[in-house]
Each structure stands twice: as structure tokens, then as C-alpha cells.
Amino acid sequence: MEFQINYITPDIKLSTYDDRLFKTETVFEYHMLVWFISGETKIIQADQSYLFRAGDIFLIPRNHLATIINYPKDGLPHKAVVMHLTTERLKQFYASVECEYKPMGRESKIYSFQNHPLLKSCLASLIPYFEVEGPFPENIASLKITEAISILREIDKDIDGILTDFEEPGKIDLAGFMEKNYMFNMSLERFGYLTGRSLSTFNRDFRKIFQTTPQRWLTHKRLELAYYHLKEKHKKPSDIFMEVGFEDFSHFSYAFKKQYGLVPSALN
Template identity: 50%
Template sequence: MSSYWTLPQEIMLPCIQDKYFQHEVISGDHSFGHLISGEVKANIGDQTHILKPGDTWFVPRNQLATFFKSSKDGQPYKSVTICIRVERLKEYYSRHEPVIVADQHHGIRQYEAHPLLESFFGSLLPYFDLEEGVPPAIVSVKIEEAITVLRTLDKTIDRWLANFSEPGKLDLADFMEKNFMFNMPLQRFAYFTGRSLTTFKTDFKKAFQVSPQRWLTQKRLELAHYHLSEKKRRPADIYLEAGFENLSHFSFAFKKHFGYSPVEATTRNAF
């Protein structure tokens, strides 16, 4: 059972009993969250972060990340997540001067326990008990408070919060090799590489001599095969990480490509 109370998707209070599920962060919003119970494995590029109850995180907008969330120790996955939108940030920084400090940090940022974090996220917990969720007027107040808390605890955060630019043109081959496991439409891959869909397809064919769809499927199947044959993981535990939406489609595609099932792959040597 899962429940998401949102207003309007800016403050999320999920309480989910599922043992294991996936959530991909590929939006144009910054994500600021606190884990109450359960566990999260966050994959960002070639880095993996394990989040446990009490942990607080920030993921910049336009940062590809996959969160694998699960219940743990008999407790459901439960968190408070704030989506900080560009529109609100533009209004905020029209009243506050940003302090831009050089920062080479990319990907997820984690924050140690602090009274400001405890107070801020704790103030949102009572809304778990309201069917209607967080009232609109309070959403605005809490978003501004979230920005203030972040700026107080992280002196480099303005570099991200006050940056309203869109992704520039990236090296397509390098980007795709690092992010092929993200299950998103080609339009999103094109956006994150700074291209129109038409230009993306043209540049992709030049780089890989094959269509994006075929290349993505093959790369995801090869990744799945590695986890099964080398790491001896179960098909049900890896199909999401490899970029497939459901287990049955993954099993069908895997057997069609390799000639044997995912379960059989666990008893074979790597190809």
C-alpha cells in the first residue's frame, strides 16, 4: 500500500509498505528530503549512497538519480521530501542576494544531524495525519523555510539554487555510457545532452552506428547479465537497476537476446 499527499507535488509525505520499489529523479526541481524510516539506495552515475533513518539529502535539479526505496526492520518507507521549483527560487532570489562560492561537488549532498533540520522536518510530520495534506498557504512558507535552512547549513548551495540555466551541449557518447540505465524517454536523454530530439538521434547514430533504442536495450541487458552471472544476484533484485520497467518484460528480452533465462544466467560464467 502506498500513499502520496502532495500540494502540488512540492511537499511529499510518502508512507509506503512495499518491500522494494524504484523512483527516478529526472525533474527540473531540486529535491530536499529526510528519511524517517525504511532504507534508500541512491545511484547517481557510478556512485552509490545508502540512506538510513535520520539522513537528510539534497539532489540538484537536472541531476539524474535513481532511488531504490524499501521498508526495513518492519517499518515502512517513510520520508519528507521538498521539491524546490525554479519559479519559487527566482522569486526568492529577487529579494535575497546569492553568494556564489566555487563548488566542484556533483550529485547527492548529505547533511549531518542538526537542530535546524530536526525542527524543519519535524514541523511537517503532523501532516501525515491529514488526508488533505499540507495547506497551500503553508506550502509557500515551508518552501521558503527549506531554502533558508539549506543556505544556513550549506554555504555553497547558492551555486545550485541560484543557477537557472538549462543543460548545455554535452559529449553524447560519454553521457550515454554513464546514464544508459535510466529508464526515461529519448526526449529526456536529448534534453540532458543539450539537444533537440532530432539532433540527438542524428548525433547518436554517428557515435554508435545503431539506433538509440537498440543500443539502450543491449547495454541494459549486458549490465543485467553482469549482475546475474558475476554478482549472482536475483533477477527480481536487478531488473529495475538495469533500466527495465517490469520483471516479465525484462525476462522476455533477456532470453530473446542471450538464448537463456535470467535465472539460468546465474549458473553460467560471464559472457
């Protein structure tokens, strides 16, 4: 077994991964509430990184870039229950709730709830349903998601400002966004979406600002970051090539030597 996902509804799943590691760079369309059963996950955002282990529970906000690296640990697979808090369901929930909240805008931090007993009880109660054949009753799924949202609101009084952010990304400062997020190996279409632009407008604005193509600029910036990690932080090439935006170590080594005239290991 390598990577397996078992859905009981489109919004509730159990993921299991039993290989060396699994890496993805993504922007989640919906908020994701995650409970780790086993394994370890490193999540890297532009401003900070997080390390989560078995038992941890956390919320990943929607529409923010992140590099996610999942590892098996201590002979156990990487295993997690994931609940999607969709915009439609959150709108339905808040339509019947009287509360005062202040939207948090584009807050990107990940919210950690450690091993909170109420959230753990809610998410652990889903485990038996993954073993039952046949469709999962939608009314039960709805109750479970409503329970999770209610618990989040109970243990974090500021969470309403995150969960009620229903806006799509608007047009923002392209230079500032790219300087902050170049290490994420995303498609140009996705970079365009997150900066409020079509692909053609993104490419046009990018060339106007940086006087080069997005791909050339991204490669150069990622290699600069790699050089810094190797030279100043004394990290190993194999430990950082994915974190700076490369998928393949051979390609990383080739591009690094082309830009700096030496292989990455020469800096260690």
C-alpha cells in the same frame, strides 16, 4: 494501503508507501529536500549509489538522472516528507540575499545532511499540517521553505552554487552522456532534453554516432552491464535487473537469453 501522497501545498508533501518496493527512474524538475520518517531508499546515479534510512535528510539536485527504489523496513511503511525547492522560489529568495557564490554547473551528487537537528526540526514541524483539513496558508508554506533554504545555507557553505543553478540543459556530448547514463530507463524524449536536443535531433545524432537505433543500443548495453554484475560481482538476477534498466524480470530474462544464449541464473 499501497502508495499515498498527501500534499499541503504543491511544493510540500508527505509520501507513504506500504508494499514490497516502489521503483522509479526520473529527472526531477526541481531540487528536492527529503526527510525520511521510516523505510529505506536506494538511489542509483551514473557514478555512485546511495542508501538512506529512517532519520536521514538529503537534497537531490534538479535535472539529473536517478533510479530510486523505496522499501518499507522493519514492519513500517516507507514514509517521507518532501519539499520542492522550485526555481521560481529560489530566484525570489536569492534576489534579496547578498552573497558570493560560484555556480556548480551540472554537479549531480546527492547532498546528505544525515539527521541534522535544524533541518529535522524544520521538516518535522510540517507533520501536524498534514492532519489539518482545509488549504495550507501560502504565507506559512513560504516561510517554511525559506526557513529550509536558510538552514541549508547555514550548514553547507557551498550549497549556494547548487541552488542558484537556474540554467536548463544545453547541447552536450551525446556519446559521452549515453555511455554514462544508459542504465536509466528513461524515454528518448527525456534523453534528448538532458542532452539539449529535440527528439528528432537526438535520434538523428544517435544513429550517426552509434550506427544503430537508440533502443537496440540501450538494450545491448544494459544486458552487458547485467552480465558483468552476474559474472564478476556474483549478484543475483533478481537484485540487478531493475538497476540495469529493466522494469520486468521476465522481459529481462528473455532478452538476456536472446543475447547470450543462457538464462541469467546460469551465471550464478
